[in-house]
């Protein structure tokens with residue numbers, strides 16, 4: 262079976278949407294991506310992309326282009342909030358030796374640009390300023406209605422429209438995403454504004470009471486990306502990311518290690534993200550409508566896997582639809598991807614708990630225990646994640 266000449270609409274031009282569009286077009290489908298924004302979005306700053314996700318970039322033929330804009334960290338380092346090293350996990354050449362592929366970090370805009378270039382090269386058409394508002398299925402056709410009044414028919418429609426997915430609500434009666442009790446500030450600082458060598462080429466996590474701070478370099482070390490997470494009772498805003506004041510951010514991380522303070526001093530602009538989740542969806546597809554990425558499995562970012570899982574979805578969905586046809590293919594995709602995505606969702610939620618231990622005595626003891634675990638065993642716990650290659654079976 263082939264997808265040749267099948268028309269497929271994708272809603273959303275994020276990481277998952279562009280990768281899915283490319284993978285389907287490479288299987289012969291005629292793909293159009295409809296995005297509500299006027300262009301490819303910049304907001305979001307850094308993304309860590311582990312070897313399992315690099316496998317998909319490679320499968321799509323985008324590894325070389327991605328390598329040009331990737332940063333390769335030498336390690337992931339866990340520290341207590343004062344800066345003392347708790348654990349150091351080697352990445353760099355060690356990740357390649359262990360998993361066969363690198364662990365990378367990207368500016369989200371750079372990765373999106375690579376995926377968009379790949380999509381165009383595969384013949385995908387991208388249509389901006391198209392916000393999906395309604396959907397219907399009749400026989401073998403799916404009709405999408407956009408806010409502009411435009412109506413588009415296709416043989417299948419894939420919702421890659423993120424954590425607040427409209428497709429999920431319309432086609433799968435999915436529950437709205439709920440606030441997880443965590444917020445994250447994200448932003449970038451030019452490295453030239455910081456003392457030289459303040460941040461090594463690593464992903465560093467500073468863990469404190471009810472909060473943690475992550476920093477890593479991007480674009481050849483010219484930018485330092487940060488994610489600062491705090492537990493919070495409520496999220497009143499309508500949107501899920503809003504500009505916030507740098508004073509609020511500095512206040513939340515008062516008392517953290519001096520490199521964190523030095524970085525925060527230089528932050529000029531920051532966005533605050535409410536972190537949302539929803540219960541595991543009973544189904545990821547209905548007839549000829551399916552979901553990929555955050556639309557079907559939003560997760561806390563504490564395993565840095567949201568975009569990675571979206572890339573895996575893209576590969577498996579295209580492979581299964583090409584092998585089994587649209588409806589059976591969507592079901593086979595769900596059978597393959599859902600148990601893994603659910604495991605990762607749960608693992609990320611557990612990490613939130615262990616990063617944020619509140620009792621200082623318990624936290625100190627937990628960090629000591631962690632420091633005593635042999636490195637091999639610590640790395641081993643990520644093997645199921647980083648060592649998995651969805652492209653092995655093509």
Ligand SMILES: Cc1cc2nc3c(=O)[nH]c(=O)nc-3n(C[C@H](O)[C@H](O)[C@H](O)COP(=O)(O)OP(=O)(O)OC[C@H]3O[C@@H](n4cnc5c(N)ncnc54)[C@H](O)[C@@H]3O)c2cc1C
Nearest residue numbers: 273275276277297309393422423554555562565567568569
């Ligand atoms: C603080 C933080 C740090 C993170 N760090 C990492 C990390 O290091 N590594 C990692 O792998 N993941 C990370 N993630 C998760 C990652 O950012 C997301 O999982 C990933 O970007 C989701 O991609 P997506 O394509 O599914 O959705 P999105 O990126 O949300 O894209 C959805 C697209 O759909 C469009 N859209 C929405 N509704 C409509 C509509 N009705 N009509 C048309 N278009 C629509 C939107 O405009 C958007 O362009 C992090 C997340 C956060 C919040």
